[in-house]
Amino acid sequence: MKGNKHLITTAIAYGNASPHIGHAFEFVTADTLSRFHRLIGGDVYFITGMDEHGQKIERKAKEQNIPVQEFVDIYAKSFIDLDAKLSVVYDFFVRTSDKAKHYQGAQHLWKKLVDAKTIEKRSYKALYCVGCEEFKTEKDLNEKGECPLHLVKPEIVEEENYFFTLSQFTDKIKEKISSDELKIYPESRKNEIMALLERGLGDVSFSRPKSKVTWGIPVPEDDTQVMYVWCDALSNYLTAIGYGTEHFDKDLWVNTTHIIGKDILRFHAAIWPAMLLAADLPLPKRILVHGFITSHGQKMSKTLGNVIDPQELLQMFDSPAGELAGEALRFILLHEVPSFEDGDVTMETIRASYTAHLANGIGNLTSRIMKMAISNAVRSKMSDVRSKIQIQEYDTNGSLKKVMSEMRLLDEYIATNEPFKVIKVDMERGKEMIVYCLVRLEQIVEDLSIFMPKTSAKILECIRENKMPEKPLFGRLA
Numbered sequence: 001m002k003g004n005k006h007l008i009t010t011a012i013a014y015g016n017a018s019p020h021i022g023h024a025f026e027f028v029t030a031d032t033l034s035r036f037h038r039l040i041g042g043d044v045y046f047i048t049g050m051d052e053h054g055q056k057i058e059r060k061a062k063e064q065n066i067p068v069q070e071f072v073d074i075y076a077k078s079f080i081d082l083d084a085k086l087s088v089v090y091d092f093f094v095r096t097s098d099k100a101k102h103y104q105g106a107q108h109l110w111k112k113l114v115d116a117k118t119i120e121k122r123s124y125k126a127l128y129c130v131g132c133e134e135f136k137t138e139k140d141l142n143e144k145g146e147c148p149l150h151l152v153k154p155e156i157v158e159e160e161n162y163f164f165t166l167s168q169f170t171d172k173i174k175e176k177i178s179s180d181e182l183k184i185y186p187e188s189r190k191n192e193i194m195a196l197l198e199r200g201l202g203d204v205s206f207s208r209p210k211s212k213v214t215w216g217i218p219v220p221e222d223d224t225q226v227m228y229v230w231c232d233a234l235s236n237y238l239t240a241i242g243y244g245t246e247h248f249d250k251d252l253w254v255n256t257t258h259i260i261g262k263d264i265l266r267f268h269a270a271i272w273p274a275m276l277l278a279a280d281l282p283l284p285k286r287i288l289v290h291g292f293i294t295s296h297g298q299k300m301s302k303t304l305g306n307v308i309d310p311q312e313l314l315q316m317f318d319s320p321a322g323e324l325a326g327e328a329l330r331f332i333l334l335h336e337v338p339s340f341e342d343g344d345v346t347m348e349t350i351r352a353s354y355t356a357h358l359a360n361g362i363g364n365l366t367s368r369i370m371k372m373a374i375s376n377a378v379r380s381k382m383s384d385v386r387s388k389i390q391i392q393e394y395d396t397n398g399s400l401k402k403v404m405s406e407m408r409l410l411d412e413y414i415a416t417n418e419p420f421k422v423i424k425v426d427m428e429r430g431k432e433m434i435v436y437c438l439v440r441l442e443q444i445v446e447d448l449s450i451f452m453p454k455t456s457a458k459i460l461e462c463i464r465e466n467k468m469p470e471k472p473l474f475g476r477l478a
């Protein structure tokens with residue numbers, strides 16, 4: 001049965017580096033929510049992708065002497081590969097360098113904004129940080145006048161730009177967000193964006209001269225300019241579902257959930273809604289804003305040497321978990337990082353979580369119950385167990401923790417009641433208890449399926465075919 005259409009999106013990653021652990025977290029969160037909404041009958045379309053234009057990429061490709069399209073292809077592949085390993089299954093992978101699918105829609109949106117008289121050409125002199133690909137004002141800089149993120153002085157740029165008249169939308173956006181017509185999760189992020197709107201929005205530069213940046217989408221009817229990131233990248237959410245063509249799925253668009261990091265809240269909760277209002281399009285329904293992943297309480301950085309690389313974790317899990325290595329990482333991210341706040345992980349906490357919840361938890365419990373069932377010739381009644389999983393307020397982390405506490409209860413039930421001993425003195429009672437364990441395990445594993453789809457399928461196969469896993473599902477870490 002197909003229910004409500006629902007578009008679920010991740011932010012599109014900037015195509016100049018391989019995915020970091022924060023990307024991995026966002027992907028598995030979005031995938032889990034997609035699986036959940038499908039499970040409860042939603043007709044979900046899940047998109048992710050890459051933001052591949054701009055000066056930063058153009059310069060880096062040039063430095064490395066690689067044609068810029070090849071340069072972004074390399075990184076797109078690294079994201080696609082990671083998604084596959086993490087059981088992240090999307091319906092479409094958007095790439096903003098995709099001329100066939102993306103350019104036309106982005107240019108269509110631009111023209112709508114021109115028609116609405118929200119785009120104007122102005123002469124512009126400002127500070128610009130190439131690292132951020134963003135214009136800066138004095139108050140954005142540190143005491144040395146540097147970009148606080150890149151620790152370099154921004155360039156002074158004077159050029160002709162198109163501007164988007166964002167300021168005129170301040171009140172309308174305020175109304176949409178305060179009424180929750182566009183709902184921001186969590187409440188603290190809603191308050192943050194409301195405070196920003198209270199101060200008022202300024203107009204934003206919306207294009208760059210082609211003399212400075214060539215790697216971008218041409219501005220319609222102006223050969224001298226390419227689009228700046230706003231219309232080029234944010235439009236991916238529309239072009240992925242056919243905007244600008246006769247195939248645009250507006251029914252899908254009206255129920256959209258954006259999943260983003262806290263650093264791009266302003267883009268998604270101020271600039272993007274204004275663009276949509278100007279183009280006479282509905283706003284997304286909700287924006288879920290997650291935090292950053294720190295390690296030992298600090299932002300991960302090469303200088304601090306505390307970077308935890310998803311590829312390294314996959315390698316670490318490869319030998320003990322085999323084909324479930326990606327699901328081990330998926331579990332760690334979903335279980336150890338809160339849905340909406342910053343989360344801290346270290347190699348120690350990751351190893352401890354793997355051992356407690358996967359090796360000693362899911363893996364061990366499955367082996368134990370299947371061994372009891374097989375050695376006592378007890379089979380599950382093949383009940384029609386269906387997942388009863390709930391996700392309250394989009395809190396995937398809270399939901400997974402509940403499943404894990406059910407699992408612990410089952411473990412305790414076995415430890416306390418010892419069905420393997422009972423069956424030796426009271427066959428009927430012992431069998432009943434083992435059947436109970438099988439049915440409980442089946443329920444828990446059904447509930448686990450949105451978080452760990454392959455693991456869940458493997459355990460269900462063991463229950464239904466009455467067999468042991470060929471080897472421990474999650475072996476010991478070296």
Ligand SMILES: [Zn+2]
Pocket residue numbers: 129130131132133147148149150151
């Ligand atoms: Zn910067």
